[in-house]
Amino acid sequence: xxxxxxxxxxxxxxxxxxxxxxxxxxxxxxxxxxxxxxxxxxxxxxxxxxxxxxxxxxxxxxxxxxxxxxxxxxxxxxxxxxxxxxxxxxxxxxxxxxxxxxxxxxxxxxxxxxxxxxxxxxxxxxxxxxxxxxxxxxxxxxxxxxxxxxxxxxxxxxxxxxxxxxxxxxxxxxxxxxxxxxxxxxxxxxxxxxxxxxxxxxxxxxxxxxxxxxxxxxxxxxxxxxxxxxxxxxxxxxxxxxxxxxxxxxxxxxxxxxxxxxxxxxxxxxxxxxxxxxxxxxxxxxxxxxxxxxxxxxxxxxxxxxxxxxxxxxxxxxxxxxxxxxxxxxxxxxxxxxxxxxxxxxxxxxxxxxxxxxxxxxxxxxxxxxxxxxxxxxxxxxxxxxxxxxxxxxxxxxxxxxxxxxxxxxxxxxxxxxxxxxxxxxxxxxxxxxxxxxxxxxxxxxxxxxxxxxxxxxxxxx
Numbered sequence: 294x295x296x297x298x299x300x301x302x303x304x305x306x307x308x309x310x311x312x313x314x315x316x317x318x319x320x321x322x323x324x325x326x327x328x329x330x331x332x333x334x335x336x337x338x339x340x341x342x343x344x345x346x347x348x349x350x351x352x353x354x355x356x357x358x359x360x361x362x363x364x365x366x367x368x369x370x371x372x373x374x375x376x377x378x379x380x381x382x383x384x385x386x387x388x389x390x391x392x393x394x395x396x397x398x399x400x401x402x403x404x405x406x407x408x409x410x411x412x413x414x415x416x417x418x419x420x421x422x423x424x425x426x427x428x429x430x431x432x433x434x435x436x437x438x439x440x441x442x443x444x445x446x447x448x449x450x451x452x453x454x455x456x457x458x459x460x461x462x463x464x465x466x467x468x469x470x471x472x473x474x475x476x477x478x479x480x481x482x483x484x485x486x487x488x489x490x491x492x493x494x495x496x497x498x499x500x501x502x503x504x505x506x507x508x509x510x511x512x513x514x515x516x517x518x519x520x521x522x523x524x525x526x527x528x529x530x531x532x533x534x535x536x537x538x539x540x541x542x543x544x545x546x547x548x549x550x551x552x553x554x555x556x557x558x559x560x561x562x563x564x565x566x567x568x569x570x571x572x573x574x575x576x577x578x579x580x581x582x583x584x585x586x587x588x589x590x591x592x593x594x595x596x597x598x599x600x601x602x603x604x605x606x607x608x609x610x611x612x613x614x615x616x617x618x619x620x621x622x623x624x625x626x627x628x629x630x631x632x633x634x635x636x637x638x639x640x641x642x643x644x645x646x647x648x649x650x651x652x653x654x655x656x657x658x659x660x661x662x663x664x665x666x667x668x669x670x671x672x673x674x675x676x677x678x679x680x681x682x683x684x685x686x687x688x689x690x691x692x693x694x695x696x697x698x699x700x701x702x703x704x705x706x707x708x709x710x711x712x713x714x715x716x717x718x719x720x721x722x723x724x725x726x727x728x729x730x731x732x733x734x735x736x737x738x739x740x741x742x743x744x745x746x747x748x749x750x751x752x753x754x755x
Contacts, residue, residue, distance in 0.1 A: 297375060386413045487540070488567075584621075603656060608642060639651055659737075663739045718745060
């Protein structure tokens with residue numbers, strides 16, 4: 294479990310905006326009216342190398358416990374149990390209110406470290422509220438603007454003493470669990486999601502794999518609305534081995550601007566949810582339409598979620614100029630998805646069954662790479678050779694020292710690089726290391742995550 298940080302404050306001080314900023318996406322609803330958030334919402338936050346669970350809560354209101362605001366406050370009170378840090382958020386433009394003072398009294402009685410956040414502090418309009426906040430008794434406030442992304446380096450400095458050791462413990466436990474899981478537990482059924490634009494032939498392809506009309510198909514786009522999971526057994530024609538697969542059909546994903554109906558928005562959200570729970574994702578292209586910008590956006594989404602990705606060009610039996618089409622798509626993918634070059638690209642036909650066994654075999658092979666743990670000795674030798682072949686730069690004449698690297702987890706393969714002055718390491722050098730890991734250590738086209746972490750200076754006084 295990652296360390297847990299909870300956001301607390303009265304209504305409309307920007308708690309959900311802060312939550313969205315820390316998780317990097319607009320997951321929590323935000324509106325000018327107070328009381329939009331009613332239930333606790335959890336998310337994975339990433340702040341300058343700190344990883345933690347962030348919890349958004351309902352606004353604190355002084356109402357009868359039986360009323361809706363009172364029950365919402367009870368949810369907030371319960372959420373403080375087990376938290377490692379509380380971010381007490383105020384509106385620095387509005388100044389300190391009696392309700393802020395009530396929240397402060399409650400937090401002072403709780404056995405949880407409190408960091409005072411003076412939100413909406415952009416410009417000088419928040420200065421009076423910032424200085425007034427000292428009266429709450431939680432030390433110097435952290436002035437930030439969640440909406441504009443200002444002040445988050447100061448928030449990092451405030452959180453670091455509370456979370457650094459806890460994050461290391463969580464990473465160590467995750468590594469131990471990953472090693473144990475990798476050694477003892479079978480991989481289980483291959484969780485294979487089929488995604489793509491509407492009418493790319495996703496349901497038809499799955500029906501062909503199953504050998505039955507399990508899913509509704511037709512010429513109309515958008516027939517599939519829910520993500521449908523079907524358990525199936527694939528017989529490898531090369532070895533006659535029977536291997537379990539969970540096939541997941543998803544709704545077509547159009548450009549965001551074209552999705553206006555609520556039902557379609559829900560369907561697309563469900564498709565994204567299916568990606569989260571898959572191991573390998575097949576992005577199905579329509580050979581009659583080629584590669585479009587929306588296909589690249591879907592592929593980027595899959596890679597950002599850390600899932601292994603295969604590109605399958607469907608309707609190959611009716612493709613015009615197949616050789617030029619294939620080469621054009623291959624080139625466009627390498628240019629448009631430079632972060633993961635060399636993605637598997639296969640030509641298939643859901644109508645005739647062409648290439649489907651090769652598709653499933655490639656998916657199993659890719660999952661093996663996605664689940665791979667590199668032996669420590671091999672990783673250390675690769676790291677030494679990579680540094681010898683291309684030493685890190687020395688900006689301003691001071692060399693960046695890269696001390697060691699470790700694989701923190703699998704699925705997706707994630708590595709942590711330790712050193713000093715890593716904040717000055719160029720992105721180009723980070724890409725050099727990631728590409729080397731993928732190329733030299735057998736990960737091929739699997740997305741690899743590399744986190745930079747500065748080693749603690751033992752001579753630095755607290």
